[in-house]
Structures are given as C-alpha cells and as structure tokens.
Amino acid sequence: MDIHEYQAKEILARFGVPVPRGGLAYSPEQAGYRARELGGSAWVVKAQIHSGGRGAAGGVKLCKTPDEVHAFAATLFGKQLVTKQTDANGKGVYRVWVEGASDIAQELYLGFVLDRKSERIMIVASAHGGMEIEDLADSDPNSLRRMTIDPAVGLSEFQARELAFQLGLQGGQVAQMVTTLRACYRAYRDLDAVMVEINPLVITHSGDLVALDAKMSFDTNALFRQSQIAELRDRSQEDPRESTAGDHGLSYVGLDGDIGCIINGAGLAMATMDMIKLAGGEPANFLDIGGGASPERVVRAFRTVLADGNVSVILVNIFAGINRCDWVAQGVVQAYKEVGLTIPVVVRLAGTNVEEGKAIIDSSGLPLISADTLAEAAAAAVASRPKPATHKAA
Ligand code: ADP
C-alpha cells in the first residue's frame, strides 16, 4: 500500500528525519492560507498523488507569493496528473502540500528496499539524486552505493557513517546523515514498510540535510497490525476495479485487452496470460479467486470481471487442488444465469472432481465452451471473440 508524500514526511519526521515545514490544503484558498501561515518568501506547491515524477509533469512549482500559491494550486485541484510512472489516465489531485522552499546546494538519493537475494533490508544511495533511480542506474551507475543491514544488529552507527563518507559528506552533515539513515531504517522496520525513498535528500547552502521528497510503501499483509498506517489508505489513488475486488477478498489485476480471466493461483494466471498472448489474444484482466472458491465467490468473480467494459469473452481456468471442480462449475452456471451473460465463456477445469465438474458444464444447456488443456482454452477464447468489425457495429 502506498501513501502520500506528506504522510511519509510526517512519519519519517517522527522518527527523526529532517523535513521542511509545510501544510496540507484541500482547496486553492487553503493553499494560499497555508503559505501565509508558514511565512517566509518562497514556497513549493506539490500535487499529492501516489506517483513520483510529479516535478517533470508540472505537479510541483516554486512560488514567490501566497497569491501565486493560490493560483497554481487552482490549476492542480481536480486535475488528472499524468507522470512517467502513471498510466495514460494519470492520478487525480485532491490534496496539495505547501512547504517552505529550500535553497538546494546538492541533491542526494536515498532508498531502502528489501533485497530478496540477501533476505535483508538494503540501502541504495547516491550523491547524484533528484532523478529517478532507474535513470540514475543508467546515467551514473558508479554513483550508486549499496549496503545491507543485519536484522539482528540493526543499522549500526559505524555502518551509517561509512555510507555518509562514501557519499562525500563532511563535518556536521555526517552526523545528520547517520541520524537520517537510522531513522529511516527504524521506520521501515517498525512499520512493516517495503520501501522508503527520499529523493531528493538535499544539502542546503547552509550545509544542512533536508528530505524534500519522501515515498513509503507498506506490506499489505501486515496492515492488520499497523492500524495507523492502514488508515492512511487513499482510494482515490487506486484502480477502482482492483480495490473493489480486494474488498471481496479477490485479487484482481487490470490490463488493456478484451479477454477477461478467472483463474486460481498467481502461477496459473501467469501461464494463462502467456498462452493467450501465444494464441494471438490480449487479456483484459485476471482475477485470482484463490482456493476454496464457493459458487457465490465464482458469481462475484464474474461480476468483477464484467465490470470492465472492454471484456468480450471470459476464460475460466481452474486447477482444483483445495478447490473442487464441481463447485466451480456450479458457480459458473449460477453466474451465467444470475448475471445474464451475453458474451462467450470458455471453461477449462482440471484436478479434484473434474469429471463431475465437466458434467455440470456439459449438461447445463448453456452455450459454455469446454476445453481440456490450457492451450485449447486460450485458442478457444481468442477464436470466440467477436470480429472487430462486428464488435464496433454492435
Ligand atoms: P517528484 O519526485 O514527484 O518529481 P519531488 O518532491 O522530488 O517530486 O520534487 C521535484 C523537484 O522539486 C525536486 O527534485 C526538487 O528539486 C524540487 N523541490 C521539491 N521540494 C522542494 C522544496 N521544498 N524546496 C525547493 N525545491 C524543492
């Protein structure tokens, strides 16, 4: 789960990371008011969306008067901001953060991620921050410093100091860097984060370290024990198709094609996507109904997949281990009737009670297309799509 920049800054500040003073606004008037309240002579106005790359997309601006803050905020509210990291629809701006402008001497990069290879939290840092890590890895790979943290010991001072020296920091900045690194690590560990990124972490002309941007992402499987983090969820930033499915305990991933997929298990879902592509089709989405899918769950899955208007055929591919094919088949038949389906449905069942399952499908009297193998199912789904011309005319 992602959170907004201002929320990440609030959290990191609690752990000891230096951040600029700022205020949140839900309207242009409030943004102008925030600037007056903060005082000073220059402010940075920042669109709060769950995406980086806002600066390059026109979502961040330096303003010299509170009126300018008000005016720029007015252009942001309600806008769909499209960045390099969002899809073509972008993300809606409903909150704006106003903070005092820093005079930047240098921009550093600082990231904490989980390194699966070493099974440890890893720090990735560079003295040349500001741009995205992917660009940095291309343009200046040698500037990237990596360091893993022993979970039994935590991030020790000497390790943090070593990294500060590697980044070329001097004097008091070293101590500030040690504090910042240790604070980020503790926030990551204590709050079940999966990513903490400060980009840029700047050195000001007066020589101080300040986090000008912050991004945090959390392990959704741990949210049950992080209620304060769970409350920060902002549904306006999520794909509504995915969040609605999540509410019903279904994992849904939205894609761009027209073949809706109901599958159990992420591995089988990946294999099915591959087979659809191989057969010349494009998946519209895939929905993982998980183990133990009752007929009611299958009906729910159909409704969720059909909510995507691009879907012109549904492919059901179930390997029943814990599941039972006859339950899934009952669910498909029930869904067909309840939802009032008008598009073709291809069903491939394998595993527990497969014969009973197939019998239910075949004797249903419904125009369900039965397939035995994954390849057959994918080919049948592609073949049963309406022809593009007919589709447009319809
Ligand atoms: P994004 O990563 O989404 O583009 P950032 O918060 O990193 O957004 O802002 C983009 C750039 O704007 C930063 O790299 C920095 O140069 C500048 N910037 C951001 N906040 C401030 C600030 N408070 N004072 C001065 N410059 C800032």
Ligand code: MG
């Ligand atoms: Mg940034």
